[in-house]
Amino acid sequence: MAPPPSKERATGAPAGASITRRTFLRGLVGFAGAAALEPWLLGARVWAADGGNVLSPEAPPGEGSAGAEEKAAGALWNEELVTVGADRMAVSWVTDAPGETALWLGERPEEMRRYAWGDRTRHHLAEVEGLAPDTRYVYRVETDGTVGPLNSFRTLPKPPGTRRLRLGWIADSHLAAGSGAGDLNQRYLGKLTDAAPTLLERALDDLMRKGVDAIIHAGDLTDTAHPDEYRAFQTIVAPYAARVPFAAVPGNHDKYRRKTGGIGEAGFREAIGDTLPRLLDLGAATVILLDSARPDDDWGWIPSASLAWLNRTLNETAGRPTFIVLHHPANGMDLWFGTTNFFALQAVIAKHPHVVGVLSGHMHRNFISLARHGDGTLPYIELPATVQFPNGYGLIDLYDGGYVYTSHKISAIDLSERSREAVLKGLNDAYVLYTLGGPGDRNLSYDAGRRTAVRQSGFAVVAVVELTRLFTLLKERIGAAFSVAAAEAANLRRLVFGRFATREEAERRRAELAAVLPFSLAVKEETGGSLPRSL
Known part of the structure; x- marks a missing residue:
């Protein structure tokens, strides 16, 4: 079982860890994913991979050039929201060095609260139970002050009865x-x-x-x-x-x-x-x-x-x-x-x-x-x-x-x-x-x-850049958090600036970022690399 979560009050997100070429390359393997959700009111049960639960609320991170996003760009790898049910979620991610597992959750970004576990690890898995069915949530992950992009999702509807x-x-x-x-x-x-x-x-x-x-x-x-x-x-x-x-x-x-x-x-x-x-x-x-x-x-x-x-x-x-x-x-x-x-x-x-x-x-x-x-x-x-x-x-x-x-x-x-x-x-x-x-x-x-049947959907705001340009973006701290995924060619990387429950939300975020980012962005519907759904 995990030890009790930290009760320390957040005083702002510290600067993200510096990223060397070796560190960056170690983090590029695989698909980077993310989406979002929160506990229902304060009654949700949140627990880590090894069984920790009750978490402590903190203040939300800032956004923009003075906030946590600027300090966190590109430092979290393989962020994947695997599970979204009617009452639960699970998200995993990886960091280059051991750190805290934390989630920012809320119905709106300005109302997000911080929930954290004390165990320090490179391989993070957080699960939340007790969510409200058919409800929109926003969330972002954090490790030691470095935060991922803001995302949204909607829980599944609960079937009738008990x-x-x-x-x-x-x-x-x-x-x-x-x-x-x-x-x-x-x-x-x-x-x-x-x-x-x-x-x-x-x-x-x-x-x-x-x-x-x-x-x-x-x-x-x-x-x-x-x-x-x-x-x-x-x-x-x-x-x-x-x-x-x-x-x-x-x-x-x-x-x-x-x-x-x-x-x-x-x-x-x-x-x-x-x-x-x-x-x-x-x-x-x-x-x-x-x-x-x-x-x-x-x-x-x-x-x-x-x-x-x-x-x-x-x-x-x-x-x-x-x-x-x-x-x-x-x-x-x-x-x-x-x-x-x-x-x-x-x-x-x-x-x-x-x-x-x-x-x-x-x-x-x-x-x-x-x-x-x-x-x-x-x-x-x-x-x-x-x-x-x-x-x-x-x-x-x-x-x-x-x-x-x-x-x-x-x-x-x-x-x-x-x-x-x-x-x-x-x-x-x-x-x-x-x-x-x-x-x-x-x-x-x-x-x-x-x-x-009702199934989950997701839309990602993405950009594909050359590897050399990505190093420049990381160095300049471009003011928007993103995660990194492999792309179709060895010299390219896919930057993910958030995943959203609807295309409309994703398009709004793309338009906001387009005003400040020096490259084009696209909205992609997320599907698996799979065959036709039925024959």
Whole structure:
């Protein structure tokens, strides 16, 4: 647990730390993100990666040439607002030296209050709970007086009724014995097989701290299906499974035999003790677990017998909110070995409007596609891996009339950044966009009665400049805070001057900055580097 937050009164933001060429280059890896929000009145619960909460209010930072923005330009890296739900948010960022984790939050910039934790770290993760649904917030991050750009966002609407269930969801832990499978993800795209046990355990800790009622694993428990990997999985999961219901489906890696010398499905059955397909009764909802994996085959497939069983079971559970979990994505042919007979699966699902979501892993990314079934919309949600950037897990809050889904980073931002940096240079920018996804790939509110979904959106004010010019801007302290992202060429960098809930807000900010900045600015809608949303 974190120590109590600092109670010191802010006296103004000190000058940002000086930035050397070496410091700057170390901070440029990956995608820089940000958006904004605040606690509802003073009742919000705010907590850091290691569990700290109650924070102290301070005075807001100034703006303009005499304020904190001038002193903070370019000193915060990889600022990413990952989570925005109906009542919660989570933001992460990185600094070159250890410092304080702090958030400025308020309904308007002039009313922002400062909330801070005492722990000093380079890898910052702050989470806020207790926010008001469907409400606009503004926010900015700060470390030791250096602040990021001002941003805005709107929380998701809450579905009708009372919350009945909180479901935790993880995928693709890829526990590895020895050197692992040696696949493309491991060699070129930042899969941290050596840190897989730590990341799995931290994800489970995070979910338990959030008070989940059950945990589902969407497959690829192991990397090679080696007996030692299954034993390691059992050892890690057992204490959590003793506290809440735990269930899993196998992934393609869990059925490796010839490819890796693993023991395949026999190991999964021994580790989990389940025969699939099966139904998990959680009282307020039903979870149906399907096996989409076949031995030594990376493509997904649902056997006809399983589809017939699914249809019968859905008939028996009619009227009760039902989630379907399988390893392979099932809303269109995907880039990386999806479910090949997804049409047959969707034909069954379309008969049963009480199915409220289809959950999968496999692709190691945040992605939500919406399928039209009858007169309604159904979300197909893909979750990133615990073992690979952004190193995440999912949370589903089920209400009487629907649910809210949010994606979260594991509280191990040092490992998340290590995964980001391990991506093959030249692919980093595109791959991070792909795996992190856009705001609407990470957060969703679903009204089960109307069968409609509301997703997050975001608009960024950006400029693309040459690297040499950026050093000049940092030296001159241009009077506007920004974060830095990789751009499409090695000699270019994307400067982000804020992220906003609506295009109108972003355009207003662009016009304000255009009067004082010596280069052109654009407003870009933020989306992930993804395929079409449905086929």
